[in-house]
Amino acid sequence: MSDGPPRTDGSLLDLLQGLKNPADGQPVPLDRKASRLTLDPEGTLTGQLAVAAPLTREAAARIEEEAIRRLATIPGVRQARIAIVAQAAADDDSPSPADRTAPAAASSAGLAEVRSVIAVASGKGGVGKSTVAVNLAVALAQGGLAVGLMDADIYGPSLPLMLDRREKPRVDADRHLVPIEVFGIRTMSMGYLIDADKAAIWRGPMVAGAVAQLLADVAWGGLDVLVVDMPPGTGDAQLTLAQKADLAGAVIVSTPQDLALIDARRAVAMFERVGVPVLGIVENMSAFVCPQCGHEAHLFGHGGAAREAAERKVPFLGEVPLEMPVRISADKGRPVVLSHPDSHAARALRNIAEQVGTRLANPLSYIAEEAP
Numbered sequence: 340m341s342d343g344p345p346r347t348d349g350s351l352l353d354l355l356q357g358l359k360n361p362a363d364g365q366p367v368p369l370d371r372k373a374s375r376l377t378l379d380p381e382g383t384l385t386g387q388l389a390v391a392a393p394l395t396r397e398a399a400a401r402i403e404e405e406a407i408r409r410l411a412t413i414p415g416v417r418q419a420r421i422a423i424v425a426q427a428a429a430d431d432d433s434p435s436p437a438d439r440t441a442p443a444a445a446s447s448a449g450l451a452e453v454r455s456v457i458a459v460a461s462g463k464g465g466v467g468k469s470t471v472a473v474n475l476a477v478a479l480a481q482g483g484l485a486v487g488l489m490d491a492d493i494y495g496p497s498l499p500l501m502l503d504r505r506e507k508p509r510v511d512a513d514r515h516l517v518p519i520e521v522f523g524i525r526t527m528s529m530g531y532l533i534d535a536d537k538a539a540i541w542r543g544p545m546v547a548g549a550v551a552q553l554l555a556d557v558a559w560g561g562l563d564v565l566v567v568d569m570p571p572g573t574g575d576a577q578l579t580l581a582q583k584a585d586l587a588g589a590v591i592v593s594t595p596q597d598l599a600l601i602d603a604r605r606a607v608a609m610f611e612r613v614g615v616p617v618l619g620i621v622e623n624m625s626a627f628v629c630p631q632c633g634h635e636a637h638l639f640g641h642g643g644a645a646r647e648a649a650e651r652k653v654p655f656l657g658e659v660p661l662e663m664p665v666r667i668s669a670d671k672g673r674p675v676v677l678s679h680p681d682s683h684a685a686r687a688l689r690n691i692a693e694q695v696g697t698r699l700a701n702p703l704s705y706i707a708e709e710a711p
């Protein structure tokens with residue numbers, strides 16, 4: 340976490356008045372209300388620029404370059420990472436928002452009516468992958484999306500504990516598993532189906548096969564997004580799964596230690612190899628905020644994931660501090676974004692969900708390279 344509150348300044352947007360669309364030479368209509376730019380005390384400018392017009396990918400890239408050039412002239416800005424969010428073009432076949440938010444009855448099996456499947460992955464176990472996956476799913480649902488959550492971590496399924504669910508899922512008339520609905524999301528976990536001690540003997544190829552089967556055999560119904568909590572690691576099982584699940588993107592979770600970061604780097608490389616866009620890296624257990632005095636300590640170091648993201652040229656999604664309520668609420672079956680919505684961790688997780696939602700909703704939204 341940074342030392343002070345981030346600076347948000349509407350005047351940053353003034354600097355972008357009169358940007359031209361290279362396609363037609365016309366001024367770019369910025370939607371100021373939907374645009375946000377934030378400069379943190381370390382000199383990183385992040386945010387999204389909303390454009391009230393359709394843009395080609397090419398035009399968006401050129402506009403973004405020009406925006407970054409201008410923003411980089413602000414004293415104190417060391418790097419800028421902005422996402423351009425444009426209106427869908429008229430020939431875009433994506434359904435209207437009204438269609439998207441009306442969740443279909445959870446009847447159809449498999450991924451036929453699932454718009455985007457995203458993976459939450461880490462090279463290493465114990466870094467908070469499941470914590471991020473659960474809170475991301477709940478926060479996306481709070482944002483109005485129809486959300487599913489699939490726990491594909493066969494070795495250590497977390498959902499039964501984190502959502503306090505132990506019942507076996509029903510099987511419907513078509514012999515498809517019916518997801519268990521909790522906090523407005525449809526969930527399925529290997530942990531609902533098999534005993535934890537039996538799971539331990541599963542081997543790589545079985546894992547990938549079983550998970551792919553689960554994705555296909557669950558009556559997910561219509562979903563805007565299905566979040567998959569991946570098995571830890573970057574071996575064959577994960578690679579196969581990344582290919583089979585037709586992922587729209589991946590969120591990589593790491594702690595700040597070098598060892599975890601090396602594994603995170605492997606995870607980024609794995610997704611890139613199979614053409615899955617990395618939606619970003621999250622630094623979990625970033626800082627410890629003393630509940631008594633508010634002092635911040637960086638038990639495991641700090642900032643490593645942001646540096647890693649910059650080096651790999653993938654977005655950095657934010658830092659989730661180490662906080663007692665995260666673990667306690669997880670153990671009680673209530674994700675922290677619901678149990679302690681005002682905690683630092685919940686805020687960071689909501690912010691991550693917002694960025695992920697924005698990128699999924701708009702194929703033109705992406706992150707710029709580091710400013711010159």
Ligand SMILES: Nc1ncnc2c1ncn2[C@@H]1O[C@H](COP(=O)(O)OP(=O)(O)O)[C@@H](O)[C@H]1O
Pocket residue numbers: 461463464465466467468469470471495497623624659660661662663665666667669670684
């Ligand atoms: N930011 C955090 N603050 C406090 N505890 C955390 C945080 N992130 C994860 N934990 C705890 O650490 C443990 C491991 O997290 P988990 O999400 O299960 O990791 P993974 O899925 O990567 O194995 C859990 O007990 C969880 O509650």
Ligand SMILES: [Mg+2]
Pocket residue numbers: 468469470492495496497
């Ligand atoms: Mg887990």
